[in-house]
Amino acid sequence: MRAVHVKKYDSIENIQIDEVAPPSISEGEVLVKVQAASIGFVDGLKVQGLYQTKDPLPFTPGTEFAGVVAEVAENVAGNVKALARGTRVMGLAPNGGLAEYVAAHTSDLHPMPEGVSYEVGAALGTNYPTALYALQARASLQPGECLLVLGAAGGTGTAAIQIGKLLGAHVIAAASTAEKQAFAASTGADAIVDYTQPDWRDALKTATGGHGPDVIFDPVGGPVSQQAFRSIAWNGRHIVVGFASGEIPALKFNLPLLKGGTLVGVDFAQIERREPDVQRQVNAQLIAWLDAGELKPVVGKVFDFEDFHDAFKMMMDRSALGKMVVKIDAD
Ligand SMILES: NC(=O)c1ccc[n+]([C@@H]2O[C@H](COP(=O)([O-])OP(=O)(O)OC[C@H]3O[C@@H](n4cnc5c(N)ncnc54)[C@H](OP(=O)(O)O)[C@@H]3O)[C@@H](O)[C@H]2O)c1
Missing domain, CATH: 3.90.180.10 (Medium-chain alcohol dehydrogenases, catalytic domain)
Incomplete structure (x- = not known):
């Protein structure tokens, strides 16, 4: 072969x-x-x-x-x-x-x-089970909450936008170019921010009505992760998915204290061994959405x-x- x-x-x-x-x-x-x-x-x-x-x-x-x-x-x-x-x-x-x-x-x-x-x-x-596991099982994303997706036009990012919408969130997509921003919008994001701009946190504040994102889906890492965490809403959950930027950021411990925020790690590769029941539920939900035509990856x-x-x-x-x-x- x-x-x-x-x-x-x-x-x-x-x-x-x-x-x-x-x-x-x-x-x-x-x-x-x-x-x-x-x-x-x-x-x-x-x-x-x-x-x-x-x-x-x-x-x-x-x-x-x-x-x-x-x-x-x-x-x-x-x-x-x-x-x-x-x-x-x-x-x-x-x-x-x-x-x-x-x-x-x-x-x-x-x-x-x-x-x-x-x-x-x-x-x-991998991307869709990762996104559903991260948003639902790990970050308990609730209908009506505000979800910020970093690297939103990438593989995990597009999955997070679609899953976030299916879970009833208001989804804000952050991406680097006009082409990527348009692509993220076409997958269902409610608002777009260009996180390469120095004032992008102001645009994020406006897009969340001053509230900040309740949940941040972060497959990017680097300086943008720290900037995003600084904007997180009270009781917010920042999901660590990956480091596509090539840089693992360091977060000062005073920030989770001041924000009442939580850093949530996700590793899809470990779910089968550590949480097989949750993995079955995640797969069953994705297949059900696919069957019903509600999810179009x-x-x-x-x-x-x-x-x-x-x-x-x-x-x-x-x-x-x-x-x-x-x-x-x-x-
Ligand atoms: N934890 C888990 O279980 C899990 C599961 C799947 C994937 N991952 C990890 O998640 C990360 C992203 O995976 P993905 O499939 O979403 O990747 P992807 O399709 O390449 O998307 C990553 C996004 O990151 C942004 N980015 C910023 N700086 C970058 C750089 N220097 N090089 C490349 N991209 C950069 C890009 O968006 P902009 O250009 O808009 O900035 C890009 O669209 C990887 O590290 C992967 O290993 C983790």
Whole structure:
């Protein structure tokens, strides 16, 4: 099969598609013929060996995908009936998504609702469960509360805007360029601020009617995180999602005291092990919204398999809008 093949940690230009053996499946797994896979910020770091954990070489990047069940291990239990050969599925794997076939555990796969495209299935992956877990389970976002989304035109940002709206919040999107601000508005944000402007906290104050954001969804980090926390409403919750800016900010402890504010950490990768019941509830809610047509995950840009380099580059050079998706199989 053809797969993006990382033989040594390197810049994305030096990574190729190679002919490799398809993965074998073991207990509890199925083989999925991949139709679309999406790329996240972490994938770009992993390819270069810059992420906090390293995939053993050689490996194929890509943790989020959608496709068709091609083979089911004999000893698979649980939701095997729902995952019979030929079933359209979306799901996650530790890596291997940017290939014609990927092995995945049945607990990480979900049948795709009717009418949902492979590109949308691949885009749902990590960002939407992360956003719902963060906003609902961790920050208890309430209807009518004011949610500020930083990096709002990015992958997690667009998911947070849509989930915030579904939870009944007033959503303010912060993004750096006119194109990104328009994109964030098109995904449902109620107000937009340009957080590259020196006076952006004044614009934020106006957008919240002087109240400040009750919840801040922050996948960016750096100076903007501290500025945002200074504007938080009384009893506000600042959700630490990631550090796309490359800088981990430090917060002076007097600020949570003065603001009555809370810093809330979120790590989606740990939910399955630490809070499996919550993870099931999050997945069930997302599938229900998808089924009902209430959630339409945003696909930023779709690339052909051969052009996978471009998807990585857009992700890494700050020009991506929404989620970057690679089409693996056109049939
Ligand atoms: N905690 C979790 O469970 C979890 C889950 C998923 C992702 N994450 C993390 O969240 C972060 C964002 O992921 P994402 O998928 O939303 O990424 P993304 O699609 O690239 O969006 C990140 C946004 O950050 C802003 N940004 C500011 N400075 C940047 C810089 N120097 N380079 C790139 N972007 C910059 C950009 O918006 P502007 O140009 O508008 O500033 C960009 O749209 C990553 O660190 C990722 O690892 C964490």
